[in-house]
Amino acid sequence: MSFRYDFAPTPFGDALAVFSDAGIVGFDLSEAEDPSVPWLLENFSRRLGVAPGPDPGAADELAHLLAAYFEGEPIRFDQRIRFDWRLVDGFARSALQAVCDIPWGETMSYGEVAVAAGSPGAARAVGTACRLTPLSVIVPVHRVIRSDGTPGHYGAHPERKRFLLDLEREAGSRS
Structure with a gap:
């Protein structure tokens, strides 16, 4: 390889x-x-x-x-492109694959992603998977938000998360 x-x-x-x-x-x-x-x-x-x-x-x-x-x-x-998930395994992989299913312009809470990934109650593990993803942006971890509806962080760059969420919201409203 x-x-x-x-x-x-x-x-x-x-x-x-x-x-x-x-x-x-x-x-x-x-x-x-x-x-x-x-x-x-x-x-x-x-x-x-x-x-x-x-x-x-x-x-x-x-x-x-x-x-x-x-x-x-x-x-x-x-x-659109092939993903090689070799750097992610176990629940983290299931969580990130569930994140890929969040539609454009929509969000899910960490807890909702945990349920979708088959482990209700694993919201913190979803947060860890999102924080450590080797596939930032192309796995849309920015669409995962806190249960209170606030965006939360995006690594050390919460402004990037807001930018991506706003981009999708604004583009969706133009459609």
Whole structure:
């Protein structure tokens, strides 16, 4: 199995996209505003057990989908590109796969996702899965909110969560 990486533009800066032969393994924009990302590659290398090699153009299809998404098109990434879930297992994987089913412009609470993933009462575990996802944005963890209806955090960037929720709400109201 080979692993490679490329970058894809987002409104938050270029994001690191890591691919395997089976599909996208990781999409990380946690520090996208910082153009030097060696520690991100080191993190993926450690988790994969091998260093991904550069592959300019590998993220072209993803970049096209992201551009459409950020223009307000309701893209469901898991139906348009192959996901390689190797960095997520157990309940976290079930939770993130349930998150993929949240429709564009809608939200679910952490508890509702826990129920959808087959583990009622595992709301905190859903929160952990969302926080640690290796597939930020393309697994729409921003659609998972607190039970009181407030957005909650999005890693260290709650403003990004608000941006994504607003993007989907505004695009939906134009339809």
